[in-house]
Amino acid sequence: MKKIISIILLTAAVLSFTSCEKYLDVNTNVDAPDAIEAGLYLPGILSAYQGFYWDIRALGPLSQMMGSSSYSNFAVNYYSSGSDAGGELWRMTYWLQGMNVENMINQAIENEMWTLAGIGYACKAFSWDCIAKYHADAPVLQVFEPGRLAHDYDYQYTIMEKVREWAETAIEYLEKEDNSDYGTYLSKGDLVYHGDKSKWLKFAHSVIVTDLACLTNKKDFNEKYAQELLKHAALAIDNNASNFTVERGGGGADAQFSAYNNFWGTYRGNLTNGYWQSDFIVEIMTGTVPVYDEATGDKVKAEVPSAWTKWELNPKQIICDTSKETGHYDPRAAAKLSTTDGQYYNKMDDKEAIKDWVYFGSGFTGAAGPNGTAPNLYGFRAASPSASVEGSGRWLFRDDAPYIILTAAEIQFEVAETYWKLGQKGQALAALKKGVALDMEFTGSYLNPGKPAETSPGVFAVGGGLPGGSLIAKATYNELADEYLNGPYVNGLKESDLTLSHIMMQKYVALWPWGALEAWTDLRKYHYDIKYTGEYPKKGNGWTVSSIDQKWDTDPTKVYKGFYLAPAQVESRRGSYNTKNEGSPCYRVRPRYNSEYMWNLNSLKALKPISGDADNYQCSIPWFAYPGEMPESL
Amino acid sequence: MFVQKLSNLKRFVLAAGAVLLMAVSAYAQNVTVKGTVTDTNGDPVIGAGVLVKGTNTGVSTDADGQYTITVPRNATLRFTGLNYKEQEVPVNGRAVINVMMQESALTLDQAVVTAEFGMKRVARSVGSAIQNVKASEIAESGRESFVNALQGRVAGMTITSTGGAPGSSTSVILRSATSISGNNQPLYVVDGVPINNNTLSTQSDFAIDDAVNSYGMDFSSRGNDINPEDIESMTILKGAAAAALYGSDASNGAIIITTKKGSAGRGKVSYSNSFRWDMPYGIPEIQTKYANGRFGATNYYYTSRYGGLYPEGMKLYDNMSALLQTGFAQNHNFSVEGGTDKVTVRGAASIIDQKGVIKTTDYQRLNFTLSGRAEVTKWLSFDGSMQYMKTGNTKAEKGLYGVLYRASRWPLNDDMSNYINEDGTMSRPALYTDTDLLNPMYALYKNYNHDDINRMVASFNANITPTKHTFIRATYGMDFSVGEYKVYVHPYYGNPASSSYGKGSLNFSKPTYRDQSIDVLAGYNNQWGKFSFSIQAGYHQKENSQKILAVYGSNFQVIDFYSISNCDPASIQTRTKTTMRRIQAISAQAEFGFNNMVFVTLRARNDWSSTLPKGNNHYFYPAVEASFVASELPFMQRQDVISYLKIRGAVAQVGKDATPLSIYPALEATDDYGGGFRYGYYGPNPDLKPEMTTSEEVGFEARLFNDRVNADFTYFWTKCENQYITAFRLSYATGFVLNNMNVGTFTTKGWELHIDGDILRLSNGLRWNLGLNMDHSTSLVTELPENVSEYYNAYTWVSGNLRNGISVGNPITTMTGRGYERNEKGQVLISPTTGLPLVSEKWTIMGDREPKLKFGLTTSLSWKGFRLSAVASGRLGATVVNGTMRDMMGTGSSWQSVEVREKGPVVFEGILKDGKENSDNPTVNTIAVDYSHYGAYTYTGTDEDWLEKGVNYLRLSEVRLSYTVPQKWIKTKTGNFISAASVWVKGTDLATWTNYSGIDVVCNSNSASLGGSGGVGIDLWGFPNPRGVAFGFNLTF
Helix, strand or coil, X not given: CHHHHHHHHHHHHHHHHHCHHHHHCCCCCCCCCCCCCHHHHHHHHHHHHHHHHHHHHHHHHHCCCEEECCCHHHHCCCCCCCCCCCCHHHHHHHHHHHHHHHHHHHXXXXXCCHXXXXXXXXXXXXXXXXXXXXXXXXXXXXXXXXXXXXXXXXXXXXXXXXXXXXXXXXXXXXXXXXXXXXCHHHHCCCCCCCCCHHHHHHHHHHHHHHHHHCCCCCCCHHHHHHHHHHHHHCCCCCCHHHCEEECCCCCHHHCCCHHHCCCXXXXXXXXXXXXXXXXXXXXXXXCCCECECCCCCCEXXXXXXXXXXXXCECCCCCCCCCCCCCCCCCCHHHHHCCCCCCCCCCCCCCHHHHHCCCCCCECCCCCECCCCECCCCCCCCCCCCCHHHHCCEECCEECCCCEEEECHHHHHHHHHXXXXXXXXXXXXXXXXXXXXXXXXXXXXXXXXXXXXXXXXXXXXXXXXXXXXXXXXXXXXXXXXXXXHHCCCCCCCCCCCCCCHHHHHHHHHHHHCCCXXXXXXXXXXXXXXXXXXXXXXXXXXXXXXXXXXXXXXXXXXXXXXXXXXXXXXXXXXXXXXXXXXXCCCCCCCCCCCHHHHHHHCHHHHHCCCCCCCCCCCHHHCCCHHHCCCCCCCCC | CHHHHHHHHHHHXXXXXXXXXXXXXXXXXXXXXXXXXXXXXXXECCCCEEEECCCCCEEECCCCCEEEEEEECCCEEEEEECCEEEEEEECCCCCECCEEECECHHHHXXXXXXXXXCCEEEHHHCCCCEEEEEHHHHHHHCCCCHHHHCCCCCCCEEEEECCCCCCCCEEEEECCCCCCCCCCCCEXXXXXXXXXXXXXXXXXXXXXXXXXXXXXXXXCCHHHHCCHHHEEEEEEECCHHHHHHHCHHHCCCEEEEEECCCCCEEEEEEEEEEEEEEECCCCCCCCCCECCEECCEECCCCCCECCCECCCXXXXXXXXXXXXXXXXXXXXXXXXXXXXXXEEEEEEEEEEEEXXXXXXXXXXXXXXXXEEEEEEECCEEEEEEEEEEEEEEECXXXXXXXXXXXXXXXXCXXXXXXXXXXXXXXXXXXXXXXXXXXXXHHHHHHCEEEEEEEEEEEEEEEEECCCCCEEEEEEEEEEEEEEEEEEEECCCCCCCCCCCCCCCEEEEEEEEEEEEEEEEEEEEEEEECCEEEEEEEEEEEEEEEEEEEEEEEECCCCCCCCCHHHCCHHHCEEEEEEEEEEEEEEEEEEEEEECCCEEEEEEEEEEEECCCCHHHCEEEEEEEEEEEEHHHCHHHHCCCCEEEEEEEEEEEEEEECCCCCCCCCCEEECCCCCCCEEECCECCCCCCCCEEEEEEEEEEEEEECCCCEXXXXXXEEEEEECCEEEEEECCHHHCCCEEEEECCEEEXXXXXXXXXXXXXECCCCCEEEEEEEEEEEEEEEEECCCCCCCECCHHHCCECCEECCECCCCCCCEEEEEEECECCCCCEEECCCCCCECEEEEEEEEEECCCCEEEEEEEEEEECCEEEEEXXXXXXXXXXXXXXXXXXXXXXXXXXXXXXXXXXXXXXXXXXXXXXXXXCCCCECCCEEEHHHCCCCCCCCCHHHHEEEEEEEEEEEEEEEEEECCHHHHHXXXXXXCCEEEEEEEEEEEEEEECCCCCCCCCXXXXXXXXXXXXXXXXXXXXXXXXXEEEEEEEEC
């Protein structure tokens, strides 16, 4: 008996151990793949760019493109403590794209799919360029190393250098002959250019242009960066058909997933009545920048108040003015801004009526502005928008609008600025004109004119269909656009009258509001037009704990006419910053809280001159805004 | 006449029972002996062994202490029982032998503990802490879940029920947690087969992520499916020592359950029942003084109660009570059993039907059991059992956004119980112009949260004894279940202004679990003089398979019809989730004994797991146990205070594998336009290692004063290394948000004490016994990666910024939160502009939820047939998050908020944060703030204010009075038709004494499905345990 049992046991043991490996090999996922073809990563990488639109909720208020009660911490140049608010670009670059881009690039190179590898590098370069502009310093050299839990921070210049290096690699791959069969990976999966390699090449060059463009305040810009910028600009995005825009499916409630709709559309409703067009953008786009009494900071009352402002207007408007003469009116106002006028959609082709529409901008943290209450961004009411009244929204604020990431106009303004720095005013003016024309076309192309209402706003008895839409007809817009382009502010602008303000403020208008990051970068580069002596402002030289000394609009060196920060003590922009700012405006957005402050704090602490965990880290001036090198300590 | 009828019935029942019986062979030269084994009080002794001396044949007594055995006429019967003196009685041809057993220490240590795949070990040789719970106590507790019945009865066992709703999940921790993020529940072993104790995950087991709030829905834990009536004995193995045999799943201890297999002798039919009424208890009171509004002005646009006084004569409704009803539960148990000393069989059916105290909630359970054992040949015996269980559970949403919360927000001037309009839509409160308030009554009647489980647990054991000193035991077990979980939201349950209104949603998940195990043990034991020796070796194989099919749909076409086919096809999403875990292991054990006084046991096990990377997939873990029975020493035998004293110690190590699919994350289809795939939150970890827990313990067992007092004490300490943490948060610079990693080490230590004794033991049979269980444990996190300031589970982040965060240098049961901002001296800083204290931006440790002391009290008073027993459990020095009161303070619905509001201006104690806060002359705050002018939400302080520390409580969980009708009397009266009868009446959770001000001290904001310390100790609109009154009777035919 013993023998038999021993034999049985022994056999069982032997059998089970020889088949052990096979028996245990059950740890594979049968419901989802852990490896895919490179091309399948692409749509996810591209649609992740909606992260921009998330963070414009912080950047809009920071750049004074928007006022916000929802992200009011950013509107007062502070941050949301202990929160991931404003951390979406981080999430996008490091995670949503992150390893997906790495895998795509590596697999593409392995399979000699050069176009796809080039696309990967271009996206990687661009996303990190945004990280550098937005957060300034961030980990880049040590990222994605397996097993590494703490990541050292790299300073902005390192990241920006890497960005250009990756963009060059992208160019190199995109220029290679590529006979790979991509199937529908590019024709469908490429939500930006549908596999048009030439456009990707332009984009890769554009990444280098915008990366260098933020360095114009550097002492060595002209000698070190300007020519490289111009070289790439010549090969960069040069028409609106090559703009970097990410397609959206739209569909409102009928979309299979809500993310098919634009983050700013009415269906997802992320810009409910907590975000408005700012007083500043309304002033410059309608030519109503007021005159301030430089002794008190108060606005000067107009002798004859108009319908939309009781203040005396600055005679030197930069974008346009309130004159009814041909070419003085900028129709981009009717396309971009919201107004409570024209809400019956029955004056969409009435040029004169359109010119009379009144726009109100908001305060920093509330809808109420100095002249009136700003309406919501979707249509024409001050109330929360709803799909039943505003339909699927208007212009870029609609469910099926693509995400606008980079445009030809932006590149032209950067070219103009570079020429201006180089003292080549003629070329600067030419680029400026080209830029405005491109933006005029760009802006008009997203118009979705609404239908005339029968009885009251949003009630459509005849014809049915969705309510809402843009308030101006396309033809009317084009007519007004031609007039404006041929008017005194664009083609009529003389080289002798050209100022940096024209270039930067037209760029600001063109970027509104989708390019808030770039606009904020420009504002910081010019130190918010703070009045200081020496190389850069600091406490006691530009601001005190309770006030900021800002250049008056009459100062010819002031770039952004009409722009005032909250504690600059001009009327209707008065306010104060969080005490932790110690009077300083915000210069960078803190890294994502639940990534860095929770899990990488030690590395963050090592940053200089202001440590990453300091109360005023958000005020630490980034490298690009210092004319020279960054100080080791302050 | 009546008796005659009964006899007929009895015959019929017996005949029916006989169908279930296997062939029974009888021997002509044998005699069938039956009888009842009682203790000195006349109470039946359950599970006593009745053995034929000199053989292995035997039976054990049933729940009524009865046995039947067929033996040779001249045999001698040996009666043995846990805690009783052994007796030998010669049969001498008698047919009835009733035995009264003496409780004694002399044999107590000889008692065997049923453990380790049904292999019996002599208690005195066991070196680790073990506690047996009498099956009768569990059955008598009358709880639907046997787990809840253990509360207060076992030292070192912490039971946290998620709430008082029917079918609530239960979180059980033995000693202390051994995992920071993973499962800390003990292993449930039924007849040698580990069973599944899953709780459905609300986060990932439905078609869409986080389909249901983890704090809103509680899916019952599968351990609750076991019918308490089927349990014959239960042994609690604390600590990691259990793992050497049951494997790593037992690293948190194990609850070993042996089910009844029927007893030999006269066929028997039993019936028992229970009827219980539950009364809601502890529901927070809503203030009836101030109406909705803000700044003291009544305005029903606001849901918070910061308006003016309610106008006199205004009818106010008790909307909380509208949700409640008197719960009712009934339970009926039938069993049929019989057999011979060779073959026994038992069939049982049990039904529970419970209506909860929250309207529409219910729980049903049906258990069918068939079990038996047979001595097939001299060298082969076999036992097996099959249990079919079917449970149904309808539940209400709890927690933040649960029905209690929603009722608290409903304006008092409106009768919430009129929840439905004529057109079927949800009624809105009068005077309230907005449409965002949801009527919880509508939720109860129109939403549908339900689960149905069909489950089969089967086990087969074969024992082979090839020679006198060897054995082979093979066990196969299978636990198979199919669940259907439904969470349906009615289309009209929502805000008409929202885009999802009128659509409704349906979440349906159908998990199939199959757990199989094969264990083969072979051993040899023998004795040479004073030396005893046994060795055994085992092979173990285990498989846990899970297949989930889940579907989501919305946009119902027919409003009141809940079916996936009624959903818009474009809205339908599905998920399949398939995981498999397999383990192979070999084990070995050797036990040496000397003189019945010193024992040493060595054990080792090596596992190969499918869930770990190939190079790291096996792990070895040894254990050593020793016991020394000091009372055997000659000098000890000369005194009579200590009759038994055992000193024991054990060191055990246990490895743990990972959860399946932890190594390489799957790519997820994007739900974004354009499709494609991308990584989810998880990153890969090809270097995953098994985690290791080393547990050490020393203790003693003693019986004093002629066995009137029993004491058992254990001191333990544990080191948990290489902690396998799921969902470990990372810097995004790793490319991922979470990973499964081996990080962290923590230690625990503590003690457990059990002491019981007969306070009274009078000659007239009066006996009063009092027992006390106490335990205390602490833990200390000694190591986390340097970049980690805190580890927490985000699902516990439900009240303010409090969450179950842990950090190095602190226990693993801490809560972190954002307290007041303080200056260098620790004084609270006040905002110079608002006069309110400033809140720190940093999360810091706020408190430790582990109580200073946990205890349970058991007592029983018996006299003749009467028995009065009670169980109470309590805690001292606990920390509880009072999220409910915090919420009510904010919204002004508690009386506490009225008090604060009426207090007038307050100057918060602290220092102004004006730049001088760290100087020698800081500005003391003098700014008065009036709560009543704070707006629609009052100031609720910070997280610090809502942790109640030093919470003590005592809950009277059971009081029971039973009367056993004298057998002689009942037999005579019923013509032997009824052989035993008892009646009882009982109260459950009758009273709680506590200094805690919230709903329930023993609470869980989430459910038992959350790993680590989970949401235990966070009180946020949970359902308090109701008060119950029950009665019932037991009959044996």
